[in-house]
Amino acid sequence: MNKPAIPNSFRTGPDEQGMFGIFGGRFVAETLMPLILDLERHWNEVKDDPDFKAELTDLSTHYAGRPSKLYFAEGLTRHLREVSSAKGLGGGAKVYFKREDLNHTGSHKINNCLGQILLAKRMGKKRIIAETGAGQHGVASATVAARFGFPCVVYMGATDVARQSPNVFRMKLLGAEVRPVTAGHGTLKDAMNEALRDWVTNVEDTYYLIGTAAGPHPYPELVRDFQSVIGIEARAQILEQEGRLPDTIIAAVGGGSNAIGLFHPFLDDRSVKIIGIEAGGRGLDGIEHCASMNAGAPGVLHGNRTYLLQNADGQIMDGHSISAGLDYPGVGPEHSWLRDSGRVDYVPILDDEALEAFQLTTRVEGIIPALESAHAIAHAVKIVPAMDKDQIVIVNLSGRGDKDVHTVANMLGMEI
Numbered sequence: 001m002n003k004p005a006i007p008n009s010f011r012t013g014p015d016e017q018g019m020f021g022i023f024g025g026r027f028v029a030e031t032l033m034p035l036i037l038d039l040e041r042h043w044n045e046v047k048d049d050p051d052f053k054a055e056l057t058d059l060s061t062h063y064a065g066r067p068s069k070l071y072f073a074e075g076l077t078r079h080l081r082e083v084s085s086a087k088g089l090g091g092g093a094k095v096y097f098k099r100e101d102l103n104h105t106g107s108h109k110i111n112n113c114l115g116q117i118l119l120a121k122r123m124g125k126k127r128i129i130a131e132t133g134a135g136q137h138g139v140a141s142a143t144v145a146a147r148f149g150f151p152c153v154v155y156m157g158a159t160d161v162a163r164q165s166p167n168v169f170r171m172k173l174l175g176a177e178v179r180p181v182t183a184g185h186g187t188l189k190d191a192m193n194e195a196l197r198d199w200v201t202n203v204e205d206t207y208y209l210i211g212t213a214a215g216p217h218p219y220p221e222l223v224r225d226f227q228s229v230i231g232i233e234a235r236a237q238i239l240e241q242e243g244r245l246p247d248t249i250i251a252a253v254g255g256g257s258n259a260i261g262l263f264h265p266f267l268d269d270r271s272v273k274i275i276g277i278e279a280g281g282r283g284l285d286g287i288e289h290c291a292s293m294n295a296g297a298p299g300v301l302h303g304n305r306t307y308l309l310q311n312a313d314g315q316i317m318d319g320h321s322i323s324a325g326l327d328y329p330g331v332g333p334e335h336s337w338l339r340d341s342g343r344v345d346y347v348p349i350l351d352d353e354a355l356e357a358f359q360l361t362t363r364v365e366g367i368i369p370a371l372e373s374a375h376a377i378a379h380a381v382k383i384v385p386a387m388d389k390d391q392i393v394i395v396n397l398s399g400r401g402d403k404d405v406h407t408v409a410n411m412l413g414m415e416i
């Protein structure tokens with residue numbers, strides 16, 4: 001494969017067509033095009049508007065609880081130094097957690113939802129639609145819709161509705177209508193198709209609040225920009241706390257929004273190694289994983305070209321992960337471009353490894369991480385013992401793990 005030329009900056013994309021190299025774009029039905037262009041026009045108006053920024057900052061501060069802390073994970077660091085000594089390495093980098101788990105609704109998803117609900121308000125929209133897999137983005141969308149008084153419809157695969165009943169109930173409490181989608185396998189991919197269909201038929205009044213840095217342009221860009229608050233804060237915080245940049249930063253990649261949010265402000269700091277973690281599930285040999293960048297191929301889904309899990313006929317496959325937030329069969333297009341350009345490494349972590357890191361973090365830090373975030377921690381557990389003591393690693397703790405305790409109990413053969 002031809003590697004794209006190394007650009008002067010990795011932070012300038014996408015181009016006017018919404019392309020990151022050969023990835024991204026807007027592969028949508030003609031009927032959707034006017035909506036996409038209208039969204040793009042409004043986005044271009046607000047993205048540098050000081051009033052819009054001030055309103056978002058105020059909500060982020062007083063409603064969501066930002067800035068999130070950059071926490072020195074002393075317990076995990078000590079543990080990994082012991083592992084390093086036991087192996088005769090005598091090292092072990094300092095590990096920091098970026099605490100997105102402390103945000104209102106328990107993850108980074110609120111950053112994106114607050115930004116997009118303000119955009120919807122600016123556009124004069126009257127109704128919010130969203131897709132959700134495990135229900136985390138559905139809950140965050142229903143939350144901001146409640147806060148701003150919008151009716152909200154959340155499309156959710158029927159299979160997911162059945163297995164995520166607490167989140168379905170939360171959305172209902174928040175006043176949202178949850179519409180089960182029976183098409184396909186009744187999972188996230190199908191819910192997203194249905195949301196796009198709703199959007200086309202309710203052109204005038206509806207805003208589609210997409211949940212990750214994927215979909216047609218300008219969504220990957222605007223979701224990235226709303227989530228970049230993570231990396232902007234982390235970069236300033238580590239400079240203040242350690243007086244220098246980190247050596248390595250790590251985040252889990254589902255659709256890729258928390259990861260691109262952490263990564264983007266560091267992309268031009270060439271000394272910083274950047275690692276995205278994909279769901280390796282039960283291993284990359286079979287089909288029970290969600291490692292689209294390590295075991296997929298480029299194709300078009302949900303309006304953009306990107307790496308996807310697909311069979312030999314180009315049919316999109318349903319992935320598997322212990323973590324519901326990571327089992328999207330694609331990835332945001334900017335990650336595909338960062339992969340091919342070599343700026344970011346994408347590495348799979350298995351279900352078992354994530355489960356192990358989940359338990360370890362809970363015991364040595366007193367923090368129950370989301371299973372998604374546990375994938376990122378699991379990679380730190382692998383690489384930190386071989387690093388030097390004066391090196392620094394930042395792991396994005398994208399969310400808290402309260403939502404995952406049933407899954408974990410199940411995996412450990414226990415009943416709650």
Ligand SMILES: *Cc1c(COP(=O)(O)O)cnc(C)c1O
Pocket residue numbers: 107108109136137211212213252253254255256257258259325326370372373398399400
């Ligand atoms: C949804 C979710 C993810 C995965 O989504 P991205 O768009 O890849 O960030 C990761 N962590 C948590 C806690 C989530 O809720």
